[in-house]
Amino acid sequence: MGKKPIIGITMGDAAGVGPEIIVKSLQSKRIYEESTPIVVGDAKMLKRASDVLNLDVTIKLIDKNSMFETQYGEIACVDLDLLPEDLPYGQVSKEAGHAAFEYLRTAIELANSGRIDAICTAPLNKEALHKGGHVYPGHTEILAELTNTKDFSMMLASPKLKVIHVTTHVGLLDAIKMINPDRVYNVIRLAHETLSKSGVTNPKIGVCGINPHAGENGLFGYGEEEEKIIPAVQKAMNEGIHVEGPLPADTLFFRAQRGDFDMVVAMYHDQGHGPIKVLGLEAGVNITVGLPIIRTSVDHGTAFDIAGKGIVDERSMLEALNQAIALAPKN
Template identity: 35%
Template sequence: MGEIQTPVLGVTVGDPAGIGPEISVATVIRPDLRSQARAVLYADPSIIQRAIAIIGAPARVRIIDDPAEASTEASVVDVIDIGVVADAAQVEFGKVQELAGRAAVGSIETAVTDALAGRTAGIVTAPLNKEAIWATGSQFLGHTEMLQELTGAEKTDTMFVLGELCTFFATRHMSLLQAVQSIKQDLLVGSISRALRALRVFGYQRPRLAVAALNPHGGENGHFGREELDEIIPAIQQINAESDAGVIGPIPADSVWHLGLKGAFDGILSLYHDQGHIATKTYDFDRTVSVTVGLPILRTSVDHGTAFDIAGTGRAAPQTMISAFEAGIRFSARNQAIAEAYPSKQLVSTPPERN
């Protein structure tokens, strides 16, 4: 029998002026993780060499051309050279720089190409800086929008993973007033349907989904607001009538995550951004992992920024990146199901030119 090959995860190291390279290196040199998956960093070798020195890691950089060459040795940091930053001294820590933005974009573009072509089982992304991305002339509003365009995905959703509990969001980047005004039956039917589908794609055979309430005490039968009566309950009833999904709710937001973390549900639909973010991150900030649903590739990510204030100091804690990599390992077996459920409009068959 031949040697069983562990999956290869591509790691985009984010903005090289931030903590991304440091936490990426600190993650991929862990023997416990490398025994479960190989890793390849999409970056400039000089940037990774600098990160190794900053954290004092007993590791060496090895430049490879094909993710299939990735090593299982924890002391080897495999890098696919993106050819942007020749000398790490060109990138100053803690500042928005066009060169750093180009490196971040190059890392993502190359990693996505390999993931679409099946050369990696998915990507794990470190944080980038939007201003640095915009300095390159990019019009993308953020990381997810860039990934959506590069993969040809039609629509994406965010799924937070904390242990076995998944959190979805009916609304995200808008004011609280706009979010409340958006809570309509049609929007919720779509959000619930996509959340149920995502749970199945990511391995939950018969998903148990709860919908959070919007108002205190779930509206107290209309005394504290009518959204539950007029929009949320009808949406749940419609879904359950059409598919016998058994969706539960609305459950008051001050208890639904407590119940979910105790194992009552597989997923919870948060109605607005901070409702789900506060609940999950307060419980365990370091182990709350963001997974982008709707891409034809697996993408897990930290859910924090570049931490410019401590970049280069060696003080950056890698636990969030470790958790994202662990989620990548966990869901790597689902990458074929992900590709089939969310097919790309523009599959890439040839790798980009390596410098």
């Protein structure tokens, strides 16, 4: 049996629910049995979260250059000590935005150097991130830049459905302009490689159209399916990938969750996110595909409206940790 993977958990925006879902998730003994969880964040925010949750938690401060060890009943933290103890809950702040970036940057540094085996991220707030001086659409783009990755995609996973995206954090008009045969083909290939590595034999991939009814042979749209998607699907098929499309999105997602497809290729953000979130926020996990390191995340936001109230649902974070453990190298 291989060694337990070391999972670096970034705190995200500490004005949101990140610290609470981390503390609550690390009450699971099984997480410690199967991995070594290490939080990258602010120890004082973890202590504040444990007080809010009325949990008796030991916060163990560790140096990022030390041997990473922890045991059930304590939460090990690489403490960057960037935030004031009285950081307001539920408010956008440049301090929290900058800190969220630094937590992630540090975790990427640790992963690149082989100190941790996977990264699991709590949510950040994009407005706060920008106010803190880091103008990125989100986690995915930061990870790609800091790992020098050009070919990547966002994948959402739930027990019944897996979705990978051609475009994500751009407006709809910009997304349609950005979709092209090369990008669609690359995402189909990433989907195939990801499923194959996870043990799926001859994975079945369904590709969404852009327009209603996937254009219905030119009835809707201006030939986007024929120009942007069909050449990519044909190229993938010629390479032996089991792929179908473009297919009408409204029926494709139903067929996929029924089991007809192992993954759906969505063309834009809401096309892919909507069906996953209808199936339940608590079950969704965000996985960045194509990076040299494993990264999983909760599939929900900072939830400023309930931050600091001790009522968070930690199930998405637990599932994200489970996925990180499953995907991380064990040897």
